Amino acid sequence: MEGTGKKNNVSYARWGYIFIFPFFAAFLIFQLIPLVSTIYYSFFEYYRSGLKVIGPNPVGLANYKAIFESDFLKYMGNTIILWLLGFVPQIFFSLLLAAWFTDLRLRIHGKQFFKVVIYMPNLIMASAFAMLFFALFSDNGPVNSFLISAGILDHPFRFLSTVWGARGLVALMNFLMWFGNTTILLMAAVMGINPALFEAAELDGCSHLQIFFKITLPMIRPILIYVLITSMLGGLQMFDVPQILTNGKGSPDRTVTTIIMYLNNHLYSKNYGMAGAVSVVLFIICAVLCIGVYFSMNGDDSLVRSRRKKRGGA
């Protein structure tokens, strides 16, 4: 509210609306109607039996009741485990690499090359990537023959037939596909930091670690929170990697079935009622976490300009 004294600020408000208009227009046109109908039909019995459309018959909260009577919590647990398994190494390596790449004192040979290469797995289509994973980790694939010839195993480890083998592969594939992405985001953030800050710190004789924790981390905080939130949402809505890697089975024993895979099972019969209800439940969980994490980490005043001003003036 500061600065209302300047009279031209009042007229600038109009520009705020103008700048955000295209986004909201596109959202209203392309996404709102499907989203609203998703929520609406979650209160109906509405699916197809073969080609016959059953419903929509209003059923109140029956779909929601059915969700909590199902193994929803198990799938929720699977999803969180799969996400953490991939996310923890991902954020660790990404921070490490981003720090290394942007550390001017660290002389890395072929730095450009490494920077370019780490993102490349993301260029491969997930389905193609999964095909390669199958070949690599199959019972008589190269990974198993390596482990056997190295004397680590005496018979093939059947990766996709064991709970932690399958979960591990999903996490590994997610890690490989996304760590470069995260590193790039963090690097872009670090490069946005005023180089004068690093120069000053170096002149003061700060170590790598000190610079990293005292300057880099606090300065890239908004992007770090961004990475955390988008990765969390991406993790909770994880679908394609476990879906493809387990041939849509979520096996063994449904321990690799994520929430969206569960939702997808309902779409086989175009069960908009159940699928809608799963979406709404997942949406509420995601929204609470997303908004909660955002405001708890940024403080409630993050949208107010005064803080920026202070920093800029310092």
Next chain:
Amino acid sequence: MRKSIKSLASLALAGILALSMVGCGGGAESTGSKDSTGEAGKVLNIWCWNDEFQSRFNDYYPEVKEVAEDKSTTTLNDGTVVKWTINPNEGNNYQDKLDEALLNQESADANDKIDIFLIEADYALKYVDSDYTMDVTELGLTADDMANQYQYTKDIVTDSNGAIKGTTWQATPGLFAYRRSIAKDVLGTDDPAKVQEALADWDKFDDVAEKAHEKGYKMLSGYDDSYRTFSNNVKAPWVDDTTVVVDDNIMEWVEQTKEYTEKGYNNKTSLWDDGWTKDQGPEGKVFGFFYSTWGINFTLLANSLETPEEEGGKLEVGNGIYGDYAVCEGPQPYYWGGTWICGAAGTDDADLVKDIMLKLTCDEEIAKQITLDTQDYTNNIPAMEAIAADPDYGSDFLGGQNHIALFAEAAKKIDMSNAGPFDQGCNEEMQKAFKDYYDGVVDEKGAKANFETAIKEKYPELTEVKWDD
């Protein structure tokens, strides 16, 4: 230097973006061109998921005048334009789009209405048991016209009222393809008749499995190898009203497969995975494979070679295990694969649909020609028996055996009167759920529970699963 690279790069980028933008504009213009075929003549819309039927149609339908260069249309002698809509299967995409189109069939423009669409056996009854497919007799096809087709190919597309709602040009009876060298070692003979005798029912099959195991071989490669032989011989359809009833024969498969897995009679592979494929090749130590028509002279043959044909390998004894396979009927008749043609309700050209069905699926000469040209086993009993009776016809790959003769015998024994609209989901989920059981991740109870959960997710209308124990 670096600077010039950079500017070059941004120039190229600008180029790509410009191209994209131009493309955006281009996308808009071409939307209007849809009706250009408008008055010129009738349009026949055919929907399918790959180009298999398209190539049969273009090559063998007598009325074909010319095929467009991009194959998107085929023009017939009377000026009718056949428009091909091919949507890939992946992610259920074909059925998703077909369903939407059929549900909107009534309101669609005459030239956009689907006239013919293709279906697979596993989900055939979903369409057959609906009002969106036409009774072939209504189209004008008589029982006489179809008299030469194998009965099971008609069973699969017969709806609950007994009406036949589709027809196919191919039959896909299955056999058991075994390794001659292994049979000699285990049974002392590689003669198909004697091997068949040794494998004539499941008890005998199990005995051979034990003997093979003693000699260091595996009877089968994976868990699902024998599934179809069991699931094609059930006593009742999967679903009775709203209850899934798991047939005894399916549970026999569970029992047999668990036993084979525990005793080491199989290699724990799954259909189409690399272990399964490898087992069919020179390094394989597996007694045999259940395979149908297309599988033997294409898939199995290709897998048996040491050096592939495309890379200079010869199709002759000595290249891998070429010539070491032979076929016999195995313990129970079954089929695997196949594509059916359906006339869509609301078609504006029933006569043409009928003629296509008549020529491609009922004509003895065309059927025989397709088989001789492509080795596709066709759905015409006299045509196939003529080839079966030909003493000169034999397959070098099978050591000179005339496999058509065996197919012709097997095809007549298949009984698919128990096919139902839920087959695809039930069969898939059954194999999925029990794979965990064979792998030792869950016990039998756990596998059953997982099957029930999966079925109720897929088919909300099914309320109960009954296990016959």
Next chain:
Amino acid sequence: MKESNERSGLGFTIFVHVVLIFLAFLCLFFFYILLINSTRNHAMIQKGFSFIPGKSFMINLKNVLADANIPVVSGIKNSLIVSGCSAALATYFSAMTAYGIYAYDFKMKKPAFIFIMLILSMPTQVSALGFVQLVTKMNMINTLWPLFLPSIAAPAVFYFMYSYMQSSLPLELVEAARMDGCGEFRTFNRIVLPIMKPAMAVQAIFSFVTSWNTYFIPALVISQNKKKTLPILIASLRSADFLKFDMGKVYMLITIAIVPIIIVYLILSRYIVDGVTLGGVKE
């Protein structure tokens, strides 16, 4: 003091290189086997893995190019159009939206921000089919428009732009521009966007890649062969009938599909890799 720093630095530098080489190996390894598989014959691929190239590269290439039902050239063109437009629209309009919320004070500012974060949390799996019905009603089925126009509203890209502005765009700059008499759009296009270049490049790459590899929605919207994007064509090869099913062809097409995207990536990555620093922020 400095000496010891250098020495501990050597061991550390070697460690850094070992880690980097290992990760780079993991990343490139998959391209290697992809390439190897495109040189191998169907039956060979089915039998498992090999490190040694096969002899079928030209055969696979010929088979893919000769298949009239798989129009590779128009597939590449369509994919370029869709991905290029998606990337351009998503980055530009997200930056614009982020700037609107970051730089201006208006009543709906906070609700608008929270609303976008809510959209970000919404699972889109179910609404996909609703989206397709909508597109049908808008008469845009079998056109490329619905594949990139929705990118104008890309909540994740918006949020990134917003976070980036928080850490790298001082509002003094904007105010200074205003004092020089710059109009609002001019300020955005001429002053803000250049500062956002690294962020724009990053998000352009991500949007481009995501869109390049998307199958589900495009497959539902597009049926005409000439409008199909590369992932649909790859899926088509994978649904071939048993007689024609050819993994050699599939891998070849995957390899072909990866070439343009690598080129685009290498071009765009220069903005990140070369270490674009922000000329404007020097105080």
